[in-house]
Amino acid sequence: MNKPQPIQTIQARVRSEIKLRGSRFIATAVPVGDKQVVNEVVEQIRKEFWDATHNCFAYQLAPNGSEYRFFDDGEPSGTAGKPILFALQQRNLLDLLVVVTRYFGGTKLGAGGLARAYAEAANDVLDHADTITLWPTTRVRVFTPYDDLSEVRRLVESETKEFDEEFRDVVIYTASIRDENLDTFSETLTEKTAGRAGLINIDIAESE
Structure with missing residues (x-):
């Protein structure tokens, strides 16, 4: 049997914001332990940003990231949740949820532009987070x-x-x-x- 391995996650909740062509992208990264906590945090953020155009998110859980989900919340398929998830996977971060809230600024970004925007927002908030190793x-x-x-x-x-x-x-x-x-x-x-x-x-x- 393989021994459980340490995981990388973030120490505490963190938030950052970027602006692209008039749209605001507010990213919130939260350490989570299970799907119940994920659902609770997503609901909290939806209530906080009740007037936002979209609240897109992705998460992956320990021990190996095989349990994950991404959600586009009305954005074109694959343009929001997947780029957020990819940011987590690139950094090998587990037990972590990232929600990117968008306030539409009047200018459409196109599928490619959206994917880049959500990826940038996710990576920006992760750049601001302190990572820790959990054994x-x-x-x-x-x-x-x-x-x-x-x-x-x-x-x-x-x-x-x-x-x-x-x-x-x-x-x-x-x-x-x-x-x-x-x-x-x-x-x-x-x-x-x-x-x-x-x-x-x-x-x-x-x-x-």
Whole structure:
């Protein structure tokens, strides 16, 4: 089985605008996790720009971009959604939605001109975005006796700066560990504590 690969997306919502022959093209790029979020964001933008001529969009989702959609919203077929999608594909960006809102300025651009305009708008907003790499992770719960607290805490901190720490009969850490590091993390945990500390995979436990 192939290991899950890291994905490239953007850090936060970003917006930019270009003007071509009187028409305004307002591009909004939004990181998304699934189709439900896509639908919610598209609806929000449609309400925001309720008087726009078109709200065209494209998105593609992790893990490999095979789940995607593009929408021309009344523009000639293939002149809006496809160029937006192509901009995402060229940059290999996943879990990302780009909506390009057009206010018609009175001058028709023709099919070729439209495609170039939507591509330019999509690329412009992506140029303004900060990209990040998201690594596949697994949620784990680590149990350690107090005698091994310092050693285990250092080990957890070497993998992530974000974790929960609970003090009970034992100390419990809840954290997300990169999949590619999980086996080594587990082995090191056992070695450093002589088997006194252990972990469970929360994702597996909750699915059973």
